[in-house]
Amino acid sequence: MPLLPGMQPGNLSTLPAFLSSAVAAEVESLDQIHRILEQYIVVLASASPRRLDIIGTACDCCCLPTSKEEEIAESKKEEWRNDSPATYVMQLSAVKASDVSDKIFKASQSGDSSLDSLLTFTQNDCAVSDLLKFRNGIVVVAADTTVCVMPAEDDATPGVILDKPLTEDRAKSTLKQLSGNAHATLTGVSCMLLKRISSDGRLGVGANVFPTFCARSNVIFKPLTDTLIDAYVATGLPLDKAGAYGIQHDVGLAGGEFDLIERLDGSFLNVMGFPLGQFAKEAKAALPPQGVGKLAEAATG
DSSP states (O other), X not given: OOSSTTOOTTOGGGSOHHXXXXXXXXOSOHHXXXXXXXXXXXXXXXXXXXXXXXXXXXXXEXXXXXXXXXXXXXXXXXXXXXXXXXXXXXXXXXXXXXXXXXXXXXXXXXXXXXXXXXXXXXXXOOOHHHHHTTSSEEEEEEEEEEEEEOOTTOTTSOXXXXXXXXXXXXXXXXXXXXXXSEEEEEXXXXXXXXXXXXXXXXXXXXXXXXXXXEEEEEEEEOOOOHHHHHHHHHTTTTTTSGGGOOGGGBHHHHOOSBOOEEEEESOHHHHHTOOHHHHHHHHHHHSOOOOTTHHHHHHHO
């Protein structure tokens, strides 16, 4: 479930101040992207509550996490890592989007009950199959975020990717590595559209809405004392987060409890897990307002 249950798309008044400020600063015309996305059913290929909170400011959506990443051979992941961190996150986000898109397409071919069993909304009880008859299709959004130490402003150079820590010792080690130093947060974003191709809600095969992109933010940490690191890790908050920290926990940038970050260059939302501003620009260009049903009419006519 999201951190902010009951939040209405486009309504920033229910958000914490740090998040509403970031969305307002980074997203040009939130109402416009909301009007575009409400023509579709949006599916987030993630279980991340942070991503759901961010994209939930622009639309109501369903969540369908994917485990496809776990099935990728380690040799293939290592190949992507060695190419560049940007390649790594873009490839992983593309795999996630494709996997969820395939699942939705197969379920739609099996009938309404299969689709409704697969997808449920986070904020209302409407059946997906019923709503789909009045939408242009289903948009699948996937993202993958990593933190890495790499040369400044050079996304194409191999860097040291800091994996999500699964233990307290690993989290402490990662935070000590980041202490007093600069790092980059990279998020790959992929988006696929399954068009509604008939009046009864039948879907076509998924296709890319726009080319997968990578957003980058540069972060400089303050020198962290062992006492601060121990206190932060003891909360359990750093576990399973890229770079062993959440930007929403920083006292200066988000009013959190821990003094972590000296400087941020780039998108706050990207560091939190989803670069909504860049996504909105790409989606506006690829999914211009056409009126509910127009895409489907064009596809069938």
